[in-house]
Amino acid sequence: MKIKMKAKTRITRRGFIGTTASALAMPYIIPSSALGADGAVAPGNRLTMGLIGRGCMGSGHLLRLVGDRDVQLLAVCDVDKSRRDEGKEVVDANYAVSQPKGTTSDCAAYNDFQELLARKDIDGVVIVTPDHWHTPISIYAAKAGKDVYCEKPVSMTIQQGRALVEAVRANKRVFQNGSQYRSLTTMHEAINFVRAGGLGKVKSVFTLWGNINVPTIGKSRNTLNPTLPEEPVPEGLDWNLWVGPAPFHPYNKAYHRNPIPGVVPWTFCRDFGNGVSTNYHSHAADVIQYALGVEESGPIEIIHPSGEQFPTLTCRYANGTLLHHIDGWQQVKELYHAVPEDAELGGMFGGLFVGERGWLNIEHGDNIRGGPEAIFQEMKLKTRKGRGAINHHANWFECMKTRQQPSSHEEIGHRAASLGHLVDASFRLGRSLKWDPLKEVFEGDDQANALLSRPMREPWHL
Secondary structure, eight states: OOOOOOOOOSSOOHHHHHHTTOTTTSOSSOOTTTTTGGGOOOGGGSEEEEEEOOSHHHHHHHHHHHTOTTEEEEEEEOSBHHHHHHHHHHHHHHHHHHSOTTOOOOOEEESSHHHHHTOTTOOEEEEOSOGGGHHHHHHHHHHTTOEEEEESSOOSSHHHHHHHHHHHHHTTOOEEEEOOGGGBHHHHHHHHHHHTTTTSSEEEEEEEOOOEEETTTEEESSOBOOOOOOOOOOTTBOHHHHHTTSOOOOOOTTTOOSSOOSSOGGGGBTTTOOTHIIIIIHHHHHHHHHHHTOTTSOOSEEEOGGGSSSSSOEEEOTTSOEEEEESSTHHHHHTSOOSOTTOOOOOSSSEEEEESSOEEEEOTTSBOEEESTHHHHHHTOSOOBSOSOBOHHHHHHHHHHHTOOOTTOHHHHHHHHHHHHHHHHHHHHTSOEEOBTTTTBOTTOHHHHGGGOOOOOTTOOO
16 A cells, blocks of 8 residues: 655643653663563564654653563654654664574664555554544554554544544454553453442443643633744654644644653644543543443433533433533532542543442542442452553554454544544534434534544545
C-alpha cells in the first residue's frame, strides 16, 4: 500500500507517565536484567514492532517496548527529526546492553509512516500521534497487514471510528485501544465487581468533563480553532505531514515544539485533538461502560443541562442508568447528594458508581473508595490502591500470538471515543440529543448528524 503525498492543559495523563516507563520517569538505559538479558528470547520468536510517534507519550511506549524481551523494536517514525533520531539512539543503546554479544540492532528511523508500514518484517505498530492521525494510520496499518496498538481516543468522529472497526475486522488484525486503566489489577477487580452486580442495579455514575485552555480564547468545554500567528517551522520538522489529513494550519509552537511542553499540547485544537476526551474522558468512558456491560453500545439520550432535568450534562442508557458529567467531585454531594457528606472522592480516569447496595469510586491513582464497608469484604481486594502493574501491552502481545481479541479491542475503543464525541456534540449544539447506538445516528436531527463526520485534506482518505 502506497499513498502519494502532495508537496498544556490543566489535567494531564500523569497516570500513564507514572506507570508505563515514560521517558520523564525512567532513565534512557534500562538495566539488562529488566530486559531479560539472562533469558533472552531467540530473535525469530520475538514480535517485531514499529513505533509511530515519539512525543511525550511515545517516549514512554518506546521504553515499554525495548523493555520487553519478547519484543524487538525495529523502527521509530516521527515527522520531527530530533525526536526520531533520539528514539533510534535510545533503542540501539538499550539493545546494545541487553542483547547477546555478537548480535547487533540497527533500529530504523523514518519520517514517513508509509515507509515503516511497507516493511514486511514488522508484525505490529504502536501509534502515538496527535488524535487526527489515529484513525487514518490505524486503517493504513491494518491494510498493510499490521496488528495495531493505538492511543486513545481512536477517532476524531464517530464515522471515523466505525471505519476503523470495519478495516480491522476486514483485514483480520489484532487491535488494542490504549486505554490502560481497566487493565490495572486492582481497578479491574473493582470494575468486575460492579459488572457482576456487586452494587446491585447501578442507578447513576459520575465522571469528569471539565474545561480545556484554548490559546487566545480561554477556557472551553469544546475544542476550538483559534487563529494563531504563523511562526517559522523548526528545522527538521515536516509540518505538512504533521498536519496530514486535517485542514491546514500554519505552524505555531502551541501545537508542537521541542523540548516537549507537555503530554498533549495540541489537544485544544478542533482539527488536531479531542480536548477533554483526549486528556482523560475516553479512559473514563472505557472503565465506566465496561463496568456497566455496555462497552459495545452507548447511551440512548444525551441530556443537556439547559433543559433543567439534571444540573449537569447527563447520558441515559437503555436500562435507565444515568451517567452524570460533572466539573468536580464536590458536585456529587452539592448538586446530586449521591454519597455521604464525609465520603472522600477523587481521580480522573474512571468513575463513581452508585447502586442499590452502595457506592464505589474507582479511579486510577487514588485508593478505591466506597461504602458500606461490607462491599470491600465481598470484593476481597489485596490492596485498595488504584495503581500498580498494568498488563495492557502484554495482553496485546499475547493476542497477537493467539489471534484472540484483546481486552480493549477495536469496537470497545470506538465506543469509548464515541461517548466523548456525543458529549461534545451536545455541548457544542447547546441542547439535548437522542442517539441510536445500533444505527449510530441522531434520529431526525440533521444538524447533529453533520457532526458525525469530517472531510479529510487531500490526498488522504480512509
